[in-house]
Amino acid sequence: MDFEKLGSFYLGKEFDMKTNSLTDKLVMYDSRDLTTHAVCIGMTGSGKTGLCIDLLEEAAIDNIPAIIIDPKGDITNLLLTFPELTKENFSQWVDPDEANRKGMDIEEYAAQQAEMWKKGLADWGQDENRIKMLRENAEFIIYTPGSEAGFPVSILHSFDAPTISWEDDSELIREQIQGIVSGILGLIGVEADPINSREHILLSNIFEYFWSKNQNLDIAKLILSIQNPPFRTLGVFEIDTFFPKKDRMNLSMKLNSLIASPSFKNWLEGQPLDISGFISNKDGKVKHSIFYIAHLSDSERMFFVTLLFNQIISWMRKQSGTNSLRTLVYMDEIFGYFPPVSNPPSKKPLLTLLKQARAFGVGVVLATQNPVDLDYKGLTNTGTWFIGRLQTERDKMRLLEGLDTISASSNESLNKDQIDKLISNLGKRVFILHSVHAKTPVIFQTRWAMSYLRGPMTKNEIKLIMKDKAQEIKSSSTTKQLPTELSSDKITGSPPTISSEIQQVFLPLVKTPHLAIQEIKNKYQNEISFEEPSLIYTSGVIGKAIIHFQDKSIELKEDQERNLILYSSEFMNWEKSEEIRVQNFLSSPEGKAKFSEIPQNINDPKDFNELKKSFSDYLFYNSNFKLYYSPILKIYSKSNESKAEFILKLNQIARERRDEEVDKIEQKYAKEFEKLKLKLNKSQEVLMKKQASASSLKQEALLSAGESVVGMFMGRRSTRSASTAMNKYQKSKTISTDIDRAQKDIDLIKKEMESLENELKLQVETIKQKREKEINEIKEVIIQPKKSDIEIKMVSLAWIPKWQIYYNENGNKKMEMVAAYY
Ligand SMILES: Nc1ncnc2c1ncn2[C@@H]1O[C@H](COP(=O)(O)OP(=O)(O)OP(=O)(O)O)[C@@H](O)[C@H]1O
Ligand SMILES: [Mg+2]
Incomplete structure (x- = not known):
């Protein structure tokens, strides 16, 4: 299909305001243009969310991840894609209230909606395979911070x-x-x-x-x-x-x-708010993560959105520079988060994103009903404007002012009067596309969305649709099992005397007593009464080392830090140790505390030296550095880069190369097409002269046929909308031999153009296949340390803080020790 172009997003077709009708000119949007961000403005019901869902669908098809903030709950509809489009697919997901309003039962309404979607998609040239492709190329997940309806965060x-x-x-x-x-x-x-x-x-x-x-x-x-x-x-x-x-x-x-x-x-509980986990899954499949926040209070929403933006910035700054689109960040309703006058916490990070994200290939898309909701500085940093119908004069004025600023910076003059008139007359799903990358604005109607746009989903519906994936939540959850505790530990009020040759450190306190109590509460259904928790330090051994992995042949130079802890029950055996996340150790207890007695062997400096030696041996045999390698792109993964992150990186590199290659090929072909076009024009002139007597209508048809053939092949950047009007050319029926000859010439040139087009298609297909191979071939490389690479930083006696909690459950007095250092 003509709209399946690499790196271009199929958004819709041009709309003719004069005749008030849809044309057949496709609107293909270069995905790279999104790196200068986009805003989508229009009154309620104008089709903003539909348009942005189109954008997201196109991104998903092109393996581009997205972080989506969904204040209203409309974007959850991205999960409602059904290749077969049967009424059974729909019946579970139609809005029962809507059916009721229409006076239909659910089955009837589902059948009607299924039919409507089938027809809508067909009208816009989209079929089952395209929906399948959308579903296969990305994973869509609804996250519900502060709730378990979707995936918690x-x-x-x-x-x-x-x-x-x-x-x-x-x-x-x-x-x-x-x-x-x-x-x-x-x-x-x-x-x-x-x-x-x-x-x-x-x-x-x-x-x-x-x-x-x-x-x-x-x-x-x-x-x-x-x-x-x-x-x-x-x-x-x-x-x-x-x-x-x-x-x-x-x-x-x-x-x-x-x-x-x-x-x-x-x-x-749930997936940690770490961007890399939201843009691809463990297998490296691209993700569209939808953060549903409709259920939160205003301050909770603000808190979460601010945290999320901050995380995006930190993540983004670690990425390499690129010209191709890497990731989309979309917020469906920006009202209240980016206002012109006040300064809510979300505003600064969003402004930073708009200013800096371009260099990293991160495209921000914002939607709003009113242009007055958007900060002026933000608008000047936005390269694409999708303007839908606006009604009030105030909104129009504000928009035109904003347009002025971007036009001035891009040196393009805009016909304001024209736009002013247009804005009030735009129909549903009709938008003005104004982009600093294009010479003139384009008016278009958005294509039919593949996702079933039924409107906001409720928390229950989200629960239902995410149920299948619930298993995944469990495995990625951050809740950790407590280590088993020795109840026979003797407790004393003051720290035991330790040999002065043994270094002691205290692990910092991370958990408050309240959180510790909460942990126990969560295990029981019934009411429990608690005594005030007391802080107890139990003894252990902590080993800290840095392993300097080196390999000159692949320019590897990575330091790996390891912190291993041995609990008192497992002394002397590093095989039983656990890796912990502690950055700083303290030299004294935090607050009033009791101490467990320490085993005799740990109070002996000789034994400690043994431990140091065995620590080094243990690390030598139990440390390695796993890298991933792409033999085709000849790239190694970085330290701490998971396989998924590495695949994502390959994806991006492959996408950049692809964009470059497609550009090059298109430029090359554009030249050839240009030559053929000149030839065609000449032959057409000849023909016209010969046909001087023929009707003017015929001549016109001839001309436009040549033009539209050429238009279709041209590069993405040179012509943004490719005409598909083809073959309107009507064969001249004149019998004159001269005319015949000219006609043959023209046919020949057209044939040449056709074969050139096929060649171009073939080349583009080869690029596509090559890219798939580039991403899919990955090898694992394991690097072992040399003995001399291991630098032991310390092996010390460690004091491990725990909350000792007595409580009464159903008349039984119980005691539990809850780890307080994580
Ligand atoms: N691309 C599309 N394909 C199919 N239907 C669409 C499309 N865009 C919009 N619609 C239909 O129009 C309705 C309104 O559009 P949409 O929700 O996008 O408006 P909006 O501008 O986001 O409104 P609001 O500001 O109230 O959120 C949708 O519920 C859907 O039924
Ligand atoms: Mg909307």
């Missing part, structure tokens, strides 16, 4: 130190801190101005303190740090003068009640 690690460096990007990181802090304060109902509010200043300083040291923060640590800040002064004031202890306690209690509330549990 965990924000547990969202306060981890950013992966971008503090030295290079402190300004950006401070912006992120500001957003997160406003978000957190919003959650507990504190409306804080970043400059004047002491809450904001304190929290920001805590974040900055830890992050600038590259240390992770989490909610519990944040709460503890509010009570006992890690610094003594803020500005010139003593901390207690600036923000008295009692008030700080109040603030920390508010945060604590928030996280101790049962509903907050849903925010801490």
